[in-house]
Amino acid sequence: AQKVTQAQTEISVVEKEDVTLDCVYETRDTTYYLFWYKQPPSGELVFLIRRNSFDEQNEISGRYSWNFQKSTSSFNFTITASQVVDSAVYFCALSEAVGSNSGYALNFGKGTSLLVTP
Amino acid sequence: DADVTQTPRNRITKTGKRIMLECSQTKGHDRMYWYRQDPGLGLRLIYYSFDVKDINKGEISDGYSVSRQAQAKFSLSLESAIPNQTALYFCATSDLQLGPAGEQFFGPGTRLTVL
Numbered sequence: 001a002q003k004v005t006q007a008q009t010e011i012s013v014v015e016k017e018d019v020t021l022d023c024v025y026e027t028r029d030t031t032y033y034l035f036w037y038k039q040p041p042s043g044e045l046v047f048l049i050r051r052n053s054f055d056e057q058n059e060i061s062g063r064y065s066w067n068f069q070k071s072t073s074s075f076n077f078t079i080t081a082s083q084v085v086d087s088a089v090y091f092c093a094l095s096e097a098v099g100s101n102s103g104y105a106l107n108f109g110k111g112t113s114l115l116v117t118p
Numbered sequence: 119d120a121d122v123t124q125t126p127r128n129r130i131t132k133t134g135k136r137i138m139l140e141c142s143q144t145k146g147h148d149r150m151y152w153y154r155q156d157p158g159l160g161l162r163l164i165y166y167s168f169d170v171k172d173i174n175k176g177e178i179s180d181g182y183s184v185s186r187q188a189q190a191k192f193s194l195s196l197e198s199a200i201p202n203q204t205a206l207y208f209c210a211t212s213d214l215q216l217g218p219a220g221e222q223f224f225g226p227g228t229r230l231t232v233l
Contacts, residue, residue: 009158031218032218033218033219035221037224043206043226043227043229044224044226044227045208045224045227047221047222047223050219050221052219091160091161095218095219095220096218097218098163098166098174098176103149103166103168103174104212104217104218104220105151105163105166105176106161106163106222108153108160108161108162109160110158110159110160111158111160
């Protein structure tokens with residue numbers, strides 16, 4: 001069975017610090033997709049990024065960056081110069097096949113709660 | 119307007135009551151999902167549907183049932199609610215054409231409390 005582990009349950013940083021959220025996954029598939037979602041205190045789930053298993057280039061989007069390392073089965077997320085608005089729960093997820101009709105669902109990690117204080 | 123809507127947004131009910139949570143989407147997606155979120159446990163898949171005639175159980179389907187009334191509507195029912203079904207429930211959709219690459223689009227969530 002596929003599995004996503006986010007070992008950090010809670011992280012607290014002071015504004016402007018850099019912070020990295022870890023995600024380790026297990027899969028037997030050769031082709032797979034990884035995702036990060038953000039859940040701010042308001043509760044909605046916001047898609048941040050999708051990465052396929054063939055693309056190991058790191059990605060940067062503003063203060064956000066993602067480090068995908070297939071050799072260590074990790075897809076870590078770094079926020080540079082954190083801000084109070086970054087306070088949220090962040091979920092890493094792995095797309096996994098379900099059922100017998102070529103369907104897919106997301107297997108989520110348990111999430112990391114990030115608190116950024118002024 | 120939101121692409122994926124859920125009603126009600128909040129609900130308090132009593133043990134033993136039947137309750138239905140509704141989800142509608144305007145994204146035109148074939149695939150729809152129901153997840154449950156509990157503190158510290160992430161999101162877990164309850165049921166999913168890949169078209170109107172296709173309903174499948176997820177990881178934690180016991181105590182729940184679903185109905186896919188149309189491509190755009192997917193309802194989740196608790197036949198006899200119990201307190202440990204108190205949770206935040208999310209509906210999601212994804213595009214069949216994108217397969218495993220398809221991101222899921224989530225509704226705003228329904229906060230259910232069973233007393």
